Amino acid sequence: MPASLCDTWDIMSNVNLEGYMTALGISPCLRKIALTVKVKKVIEQQEDQYTIKTTSKVKNYTIAFRVGQEFEEFTKGLDNRRVKSLVTWEGNKLVCEQIGEKKNRGWAHWIEEDKLHLELYCEGEVCKQIFKKNANE
Numbered sequence: 164m165p166a167s168l169c170d171t172w173d174i175m176s177n178v179n180l181e182g183y184m185t186a187l188g189i190s191p192c193l194r195k196i197a198l199t200v201k202v203k204k205v206i207e208q209q210e211d212q213y214t215i216k217t218t219s220k221v222k223n224y225t226i227a228f229r230v231g232q233e234f235e236e237f238t239k240g241l242d243n244r245r246v247k248s249l250v251t252w253e254g255n256k257l258v259c260e261q262i263g264e265k266k267n268r269g270w271a272h273w274i275e276e277d278k279l280h281l282e283l284y285c286e287g288e289v290c291k292q293i294f295k296k297n298a299n300e
Contacts, residue, residue, distance in 0.1 A: 165255040166274040168213075172204040172294035175278070183283050183290035187242040187265060196221060204279065204294055206272075213250070213257075215272075228259075236261065 184194045205216040214227045222240050228250050236248040246263035256273040268285040279294040 165252060165257070167208075168206045168257060168272055168274060168279065169208050170206060170279075171297035171299075172206070172279045173297050174202050174204075174292060175295050176291075176293045178291045179288065180290045180292075182288040183285055186285040186288040189242055203297065204281075206279075230257070 181194055181198060184197060189197070200219045200221050202217055202219045205214075205218070207214045207216075211229050212227060213230065214225065217224045224238075224240055226236065226248075228234055228248065230250050230252060233247055233249045236246050238244050238246065244263055244265070246261040246268070248259055248261045248269075250257060250259045252258070253271075256271045258271045259269045261268040261270075265285050267287065270281060270283045272279060272281050274280070277296065279296075281292040281294070283290040283292070
């Protein structure tokens with residue numbers, strides 16, 4: 164069984180966020196703002212349903228899903244697209260494939276040592292983020 168992702172996580176590092184946002188078609192102005200924002204992730208699980216909340220002082224985004232069940236996702240406030248998403252476990256990684264206008268789009272979360280890793284990918288661009296557990300939780 165994979166390690167539990169459930170916790171509150173603070174971002175430590177963020178590599179190639181601008182390249183990823185460019186692939187999504189996000190405007191230069193919004194990219195500039197996003198590059199300065201510190202994000203927090205809260206991952207919760209209730210039975211077979213996961214909720215991932217990404218929060219910052221500028222914007223929040225919440226996604227809820229059941230592993231193995233395709234769902235319609237509207238990426239409101241991110242790139243504002245409608246995609247069909249499917250989240251599955253691939254070994255110890257929680258992987259999401261997003262089918263829509265952009266090719267090879269999705270993400271993967273996993274635990275390595277005591278850190279949460281996230282890879283966001285779209286059309287050949289990969290953003291790698293690492294989070295640590297929030298000390299106040």
